Amino acid sequence: MKTIIIGGGPAGMLAAISAKKQKNEVILLEKMHQLGKKLSITGKGRCNITSSLETTQEFIDNIPGNGRFLYSALKNFDNDDIIELLGIPVKEERGHRIFPKSDKASDVVEALKNKLDGVRVITDIKAEEIIVNNGKVEGVKTDKGIFKADKVVLATGGKSYPQTGSTGDGYKIAKQLGHTIIETKPSLIAMTMENESLKYCTELQGLSLRNVRITIYESNTKVYEDFGEMIFTNFGISGPIVLSASAHLVRTKLRNAKIEIDLKPALSEQKLNDRVLRDFEKYKNKELKNSLNDLLPRKIIPVIIERSRIDQNKKVNEITKQERQKIIKLLKCFELEIKGFRPIKEAIITRGGVSTKEINPKTMESKLVKGLFFAGEIIDVDAYTGGFNLQIAYSTGFTAGLKQE
Ligand SMILES: Cc1cc2nc3c(=O)[nH]c(=O)nc-3n(C[C@H](O)[C@H](O)[C@H](O)COP(=O)(O)OP(=O)(O)OC[C@H]3O[C@@H](n4cnc5c(N)ncnc54)[C@H](O)[C@@H]3O)c2cc1C
Structure with missing residues (x-):
């Protein structure tokens, strides 16, 4: 039995590894010069390999897009299986995230490549069409000629980061064969702002906030809440909790969407008030703009003061209770209007x-x-983020490689 795998990402490599175990003749076709180009940049070059969550149901709970479809695949090949297959030392970080101990995604790519023993790997070759006769696969047409096959695994990835080779070729190939392609959209994507919200984000560009709570509303209905790290950019906001939130928001109409950032989630309004009072006492003879350094990152202070509409040069001992409460309100609820998302690439x-x-x-x-x-x-x-997307690639790849005629 001859099996051709199209696409040398994690899904394609896993398909090749499991097909080879079935004693098939296996050919892996990759259009780029190297395998796993996208894999090598995952997790900011560190690769969040998978999650340490224990049950299949917990994985499915983290897959808002058709998680239940993956039940069998996740059972066939789970997080322990990929860690065992890779055979490299790993470590666990916050949020059950598993990384290589070396912090190098390239070690994951190398480990997978090393398991391709006996697989004929051809790079710099582009699959263009799957040849089908009487409803059955017969081969693959490429830019370098035709390859005969009894089985073809299409693992060409999505459309994001096209420079890694994932340019959506597989959608066209599958469509030609009669498959329905559900409209492709970006997910785990940064959010864009406009007007005043954009102005504040631009002013705060580069500021990363580690422990903040975000709450997202659509037409005044709360749709998402999370705690963690985010960053301001020149177009809006990004960072882990914003990307995770986007996976929810891309499923909504994004009507009157806004995000509220609680900059001090560990403190109740009362406790924050006490804290600000203490700082105001300490800096009572200073100007307002110089009184919040103990509490806030330097970059955000002018923005908070601007939004409070209090004169930044006002002496702290002249600040009224109402003005202080305005500041506290802004710290607990820094609001921005969401316009949309960055492009799919x-x-x-x-x-x-x-x-x-x-x-x-x-x-x-x-x-x-x-x-x-x-x-x-x-x-x-x-x-969502957390290693689940790569686990989907391994589990579906492994499963696709299994079946013999
Ligand atoms: C910046 C970034 C960081 C990420 N970090 C993480 C993370 O830490 N953890 C996580 O779980 N997920 C992460 N992901 C998501 C994860 O990388 C993908 O979900 C995963 O790579 C999908 O695997 P795949 O094999 O299906 O597709 P891909 O990895 O996209 O591989 C598809 C392969 O097919 C090849 N190909 C395409 N068309 C053809 C053709 N016509 N002929 C031949 N070959 C073709 C491509 O060149 C490519 O090599 C990240 C993604 C990005 C962009």
Whole structure:
């Protein structure tokens, strides 16, 4: 049996590894010069390999895009399996995130490449079409000629970070064969602002806040809440909690969406008031602009004062109770209006893709074309940050490689 895998990302490599275990003749086609280009930049070059969460259900809870479709695949090959397969030392960080101990995504790429023994890897080759006869796969047409095959795994990824090779080719190939492609959109993506909100973000550009609480509202209805790290940019906001929030928001109409940032989530309004009073006492003869350094990052002080509309040169001992409360309100609820998202090429993942209704969840085989299988981000599944998207790639890849005729 001859199996061709199209795409040398984590999904394609796992498919090749498991297909080879079935004693198939396996060819892995990759259009770039190297395998796993996107994998090598994951987790800011450190690669959040997977999550240490224990149950399949916990993984599914972190996959808002068709998580239940992945039940069998996640059971077939889970977080322990990938750690064992890689065979490199790993460590756990906040939020159950697993990273290589070396902090190098390239070690993960190398570990996977080392498991491709016996697989014929061809790089710099672009698959253009899958040849089908009588509803059954017969081969792959590439820019370097035709390859015959009894089984083809399409693992070409999504559309984000196109410079890594993920340019959405697989969607066109699958569509030609009659598959439905659910509209592709960015997910895990930075948010954009406009007007006054944009002005504040631009002023705060580069400021990273580590322990803040965000609450997102759509038409005054709370839709998301999270705690953690975010960053202001020249177009709006980004960072881990903003990216995770986007996975929710891309599912809404984004009507009158706003984000409230609690800059001091550990302190109640009363405790924060006591704290500000203490600082005001300490700096009572200073100007307001010089009295908040103990409490806030320097960069945000002028913005808070501007939003409070209090004269920044006013002496602290002249600040009224109402003015102090205005400041406290701003610290507990720094509000920004959300305009939209950055383009898909900047997204961590693509939402949408080959409809899960047309794929057998137990085998990843197409329900329309015999011998055609799908793996990884090309499928209409998407997860939150935390290593879940890579686990989807490994689990679906491994499953797709398994089945023999
Ligand atoms: C900046 C960034 C950071 C990320 N960090 C993390 C993280 O830390 N943890 C996590 O879980 N997820 C992370 N992700 C998401 C994760 O990288 C993807 O979900 C995962 O790579 C998807 O794997 P895949 O194999 O399906 O697709 P890809 O990794 O996109 O691989 C697809 C491969 O197919 C090849 N290809 C495409 N078309 C063709 C063709 N016509 N012929 C031949 N080959 C073709 C491409 O060149 C590519 O190598 C991150 C993503 C980005 C962009």
